Amino acid sequence: MRVTIKDVARAAGVSPATVCRALSTPELVRTETADRVRRFVAELGYSPNRAARGLITGRTGNLGLIVPDLANPFFPGVVKGIQARAREADYAIFLADSDEDAAAEAHLVRVLSKQVDGLILCSPRMSEADLRSVAGDTPIILLNRRVGRIPAVTFDSLGGMRQAVAHLTALGHRRIGWVGGPRGSWSNRDRIRVLRTVAAEAGVDLVEIGSVQPRFAGGIAAADLVLAAGVTAVIAYNDVVALGLLSRFNARGIGVPERISVVGIDGIAMAEMVHPPLTTISLAMPASGRAGVDLLLQLLADPERHGCARRELETHLLVRASTGPAPTS
Amino acid sequence: MRVTIKDVARAAGVSPATVCRALSTPELVRTETADRVRRFVAELGYSPNRAARGLITGRTGNLGLIVPDLANPFFPGVVKGIQARAREADYAIFLADSDEDAAAEAHLVRVLSKQVDGLILCSPRMSEADLRSVAGDTPIILLNRRVGRIPAVTFDSLGGMRQAVAHLTALGHRRIGWVGGPRGSWSNRDRIRVLRTVAAEAGVDLVEIGSVQPRFAGGIAAADLVLAAGVTAVIAYNDVVALGLLSRFNARGIGVPERISVVGIDGIAMAEMVHPPLTTISLAMPASGRAGVDLLLQLLADPERHGCARRELETHLLVRASTGPAPTS
DNA sequence: TTGAAAGCGATACCAT
DNA sequence: ATGGTATCGCTTTCAA
Numbered sequence: 001m002r003v004t005i006k007d008v009a010r011a012a013g014v015s016p017a018t019v020c021r022a023l024s025t026p027e028l029v030r031t032e033t034a035d036r037v038r039r040f041v042a043e044l045g046y047s048p049n050r051a052a053r054g055l056i057t058g059r060t061g062n063l064g065l066i067v068p069d070l071a072n073p074f075f076p077g078v079v080k081g082i083q084a085r086a087r088e089a090d091y092a093i094f095l096a097d098s099d100e101d102a103a104a105e106a107h108l109v110r111v112l113s114k115q116v117d118g119l120i121l122c123s124p125r126m127s128e129a130d131l132r133s134v135a136g137d138t139p140i141i142l143l144n145r146r147v148g149r150i151p152a153v154t155f156d157s158l159g160g161m162r163q164a165v166a167h168l169t170a171l172g173h174r175r176i177g178w179v180g181g182p183r184g185s186w187s188n189r190d191r192i193r194v195l196r197t198v199a200a201e202a203g204v205d206l207v208e209i210g211s212v213q214p215r216f217a218g219g220i221a222a223a224d225l226v227l228a229a230g231v232t233a234v235i236a237y238n239d240v241v242a243l244g245l246l247s248r249f250n251a252r253g254i255g256v257p258e259r260i261s262v263v264g265i266d267g268i269a270m271a272e273m274v275h276p277p278l279t280t281i282s283l284a285m286p287a288s289g290r291a292g293v294d295l296l297l298q299l300l301a302d303p304e305r306h307g308c309a310r311r312e313l314e315t316h317l318l319v320r321a322s323t324g325p326a327p328t329s
Numbered sequence: 330m331r332v333t334i335k336d337v338a339r340a341a342g343v344s345p346a347t348v349c350r351a352l353s354t355p356e357l358v359r360t361e362t363a364d365r366v367r368r369f370v371a372e373l374g375y376s377p378n379r380a381a382r383g384l385i386t387g388r389t390g391n392l393g394l395i396v397p398d399l400a401n402p403f404f405p406g407v408v409k410g411i412q413a414r415a416r417e418a419d420y421a422i423f424l425a426d427s428d429e430d431a432a433a434e435a436h437l438v439r440v441l442s443k444q445v446d447g448l449i450l451c452s453p454r455m456s457e458a459d460l461r462s463v464a465g466d467t468p469i470i471l472l473n474r475r476v477g478r479i480p481a482v483t484f485d486s487l488g489g490m491r492q493a494v495a496h497l498t499a500l501g502h503r504r505i506g507w508v509g510g511p512r513g514s515w516s517n518r519d520r521i522r523v524l525r526t527v528a529a530e531a532g533v534d535l536v537e538i539g540s541v542q543p544r545f546a547g548g549i550a551a552a553d554l555v556l557a558a559g560v561t562a563v564i565a566y567n568d569v570v571a572l573g574l575l576s577r578f579n580a581r582g583i584g585v586p587e588r589i590s591v592v593g594i595d596g597i598a599m600a601e602m603v604h605p606p607l608t609t610i611s612l613a614m615p616a617s618g619r620a621g622v623d624l625l626l627q628l629l630a631d632p633e634r635h636g637c638a639r640r641e642l643e644t645h646l647l648v649r650a651s652t653g654p655a656p657t658s
Numbered sequence: 659t660t661g662a663a664a665g666c667g668a669t670a671c672c673a674t
Numbered sequence: 675a676t677g678g679t680a681t682c683g684c685t686t687t688c689a690a
Binding site for chain 1: 376378379380381383384389391394399400402404405406408409412413416421422423424425426428439440441442443444466545572573576579598599601602603604
């Protein structure tokens with residue numbers, strides 16, 4: 001059997017109540033007693049049963065986290081940030097991977113919401129209506145999506161896109177391709193929207209190549225279309241797709257950046273590890289995770305203040321060798 | 330406030346005990362009563378508080394999962410498998426990232442163990458003694474580590490290494506380098522051990538280059554040492570390190586595989602996405618996760634049968650363009 | 659400063 | 675077939 005508060009109390013010759021106080025409100029206990037209790041806590045390896053605590057405090061000390069696909073390196077990055085911040089605040093994390101499936105996501109939300117104080121939904125695929133209904137009865141934070149007044153952490157995609165397009169036009173590119181992600185995805189809609197704006201501002205031609213799965217294979221599949229589109233530079237929905245483009249260009253002997261420049265979005269570590277290294281609009285992934293937890297904790301501390309909290313994180317263009325001067329044909 | 334069993338009982342005009350039975354053991358309740366209870370359950374949207382249930386049944390319906398570093402693509406692969414299998418069995422997953430820190434790991438184990446029915450420790454960094462003590466009072470499964478009779482899922486590193494060395498010798502390599510991972514790591518010890526055996530069997534020279542962090546930077550750092558060692562092929566601790574080697578070789582203009590062949594271990598998706606694609610000893614990551622959950626469920630179902638369950642998964646050499654004939658000097 | 663006791667929500671045993 | 679009650683581990687009044 002595991003060691004409980006009673007075991008510690010008996011060992012230290014005090015009551016369970018005192019043990020509890022020694023740990024949570026030491027100022028209410030004689031220093032000497034508190035020290036003795038702590039000694040036995042350490043000795044017996046006691047740590048409180050959070051479920052039992054939650055029963056009485058109404059707080060579980062757990063946060064739920066749902067991601068669409070852990071295989072996309074973007075999400076582990078976010079998860080690491082969430083983990084780190086949650087641990088600092090002494091919260092444990094329930095993690096679920098929805099496999100990009102909106103229905104599975106909704107189901108997971110329902111299951112998890114019972115055991116957590118709040119949920120963080122990363123790039124959720126669910127419908128707005130479902131999301132609103134969830135937000136109605138559980139504290140939730142959206143990450144990389146915005147729906148109504150639900151608290152959310154997003155990225156400054158406009159700023160990032162501006163940097164990217166400015167960079168490309170400075171290099172002489174006048175005709176830029178866009179390889180989109182899943183049509184239903186919020187960030188895809190967001191990204192193409194800002195890109196249209198920015199392209200118009202900059203006076204460059206924007207060629208929308210189409211939508212692909214947000215995976216390496218998606219990039220592979222799009223590469224030939226990109227070439228056929230006659231652009232000198234291409235921006236991809238995310239880094240993984242951009243890596244697919246790079247790979248296929250390489251396989252076909254198309255020089256990057258000599259023939260075509262490639263820009264990704266996300267700033268995953270892998271972007272720097274390929275040849276040529278990928279220019280990318282970097283999203284601070286761990287920082288976004290931390291921000292998500294911060295928002296959630298804030299929401300938990302002050303539940304009245306429903307749905308105002310917002311956080312938009314800066315983005316930075318990381319210029320690497322996959323972009324270069326436009327070919328002078 | 331959330332709806333509790335009492336609310337349902339009051340509404341249905343029965344005792345909480347009856348509600349409980351109607352839901353978990355309907356055969357002990359008059360059909361009519363059970364139906365009525367279920368109607369109110371649905372109407373009020375009641376669902377039992379799993380924490381409270383766990384307190385008395387001793388079963389939480391949760392599994393804990395601790396990984397050293399989610400940023401290493403190997404672990405998300407494993408986690409996906411665990412998630413999938415756990416969901417099938419109606420278990421939720423607590424995930425914690427220890428940041429490669431043995432002390433943090435031990436702490437997380439202690440915290441999580443209270444809220445879960447069992448734990449899966451992926452490539453744990455803790456000492457054997459700590460691991461044994463943990464195994465004493467919580468059902469745990471080790472993944473990618475073996476300690477005493479603690480149930481474990483491992484990979485057939487011997488078989489994998491044999492395939493790799495056979496492949497390299499067939500290509501004419503007679504002098505092979507090894508870039509090791511963290512000295513303290515079990516899999517590093519395991520891998521160098523089997524590699525020594527296999528190299529001796531095959532009659533090739535094995536040059537141990539040293540130990541590096543199991544990251545891209547580690548591979549970068551080792552690359553020049555590898556060249557100085559005068560080997561024609563090198564096997565790295567894992568794929569991420571191998572990618573580092575590849576990158577540095579490329580930067581220095583060293584042809585792969587013309588000048589040197591490179592083999593990784595893990596079979597992460599990225600290995601296929603670089604140029605040249607990386608030959609690697611592939612470990613079935615999701616399968617190992619699933620196997621881990623299976624073992625754990627088995628252990629939970631039959632706790633007496635302590636510490637016998639073992640599972641060693643096959644490994645496969647994926648031959649790609651990073652390996653080729655030994656240069657004829 | 660400390661202890662006794664009530665109670666969080668659910669379950670399981672013992673009565674009826 | 676159903677209800678009362680003790681209990682899980684912990685926190686929190688209320689007294690002392």
